[in-house]
Amino acid sequence: MWYYEKKLQYxxxxxxxxxxxxxxxxxxxxxxxxELAAALRYLNQRYTxxxxxxxxxxxxxxxxxxxxxxxxxxxxxxxxDATPDDLKKAGLGxxxxxxxxxxxxxxxxxxxxxxxxxxxxxxxxxxLYEDIAAEExxxxxxxxxxxxxxxxxxxxxxxxxREREIIHSQRFLECVEILKEERDRKKIF
Amino acid sequence: MKESTAKYYELLHEIQQVDFAxxxxxxxxxxxxxxxxxxxxxxxxxxxxxxxxxxxxxxxGTMRNFGESFSPTPWSxxxxxxxxxx
Numbered sequence: 001m002w003y004y005e006k007k008l009q010y011x012x013x014x015x016x017x018x019x020x021x022x023x024x025x026x027x028x029x030x031x032x033x034x035e036l037a038a039a040l041r042y043l044n045q046r047y048t049x050x051x052x053x054x055x056x057x058x059x060x061x062x063x064x065x066x067x068x069x070x071x072x073x074x075x076x077x078x079x080x081d082a083t084p085d086d087l088k089k090a091g092l093g094x095x096x097x098x099x100x101x102x103x104x105x106x107x108x109x110x111x112x113x114x115x116x117x118x119x120x121x122x123x124x125x126x127x128l129y130e131d132i133a134a135e136e137x138x139x140x141x142x143x144x145x146x147x148x149x150x151x152x153x154x155x156x157x158x159x160x161x162r163e164r165e166i167i168h169s170q171r172f173l174e175c176v177e178i179l180k181e182e183r184d185r186k187k188i189f
Numbered sequence: 190m191k192e193s194t195a196k197y198y199e200l201l202h203e204i205q206q207v208d209f210a211x212x213x214x215x216x217x218x219x220x221x222x223x224x225x226x227x228x229x230x231x232x233x234x235x236x237x238x239x240x241x242x243x244x245x246x247x248x249x250g251t252m253r254n255f256g257e258s259f260s261p262t263p264w265s266x267x268x269x270x271x272x273x274x275x
Binding site for chain 1: 201202204205208209212213215216217219220251252253254255257271272273
């Protein structure tokens, strides 16, 4: 089970209302390489991977939930004071018609989230390589998002998230090495 | 910014810093379980985190749910602010 702590993993501040940026950030909320896909991918894979790497998947999956909450906080803060007209001008008129200002798991283009964004192959090496690729893709998305804003507060939080993708990728790469070592050890006997 | 608000952020940031180091050490130790120095650092920070949270909760109310923190009277867990509101 999980416990909740009343804090974000890293502070999220925004210096202005920016509906368009909120729309772009949705990519990391309900997009293919977003935080929801990441959390669900790892927390689902953990049941059937070798014992040695369950902890890594469990803990990174858990940290992704904290990142999901940070992205949600950004979207919430960037749209909190927006009028329906602001939303319409930023391309969120269709979103408003369906959801008002509620958050919705969709990508930046408005396509709803789908489980087909990730897989569970049952082969730990195949799964880990997907995980590494997912982290690198998310890192790129964070860079593209940073490139589209001049809000220094927002950039600070996005930079933190971008750096986390690098660490996660590194830990998954180490998992691959751990499994290869185990495999080679078995061959000796 | 009001002085009380500034204090809230200051104490919260301190917790966020220590807890971030704990997340980072935890992930690192998952793949480097024999690193004794990292384990020592981890244990020191666990103690520091618990102390900081106890102090924070005595000023701003329960921070952890489902029995991870003691409750004052009246019940303060469901009070605002929630993390996305600060």
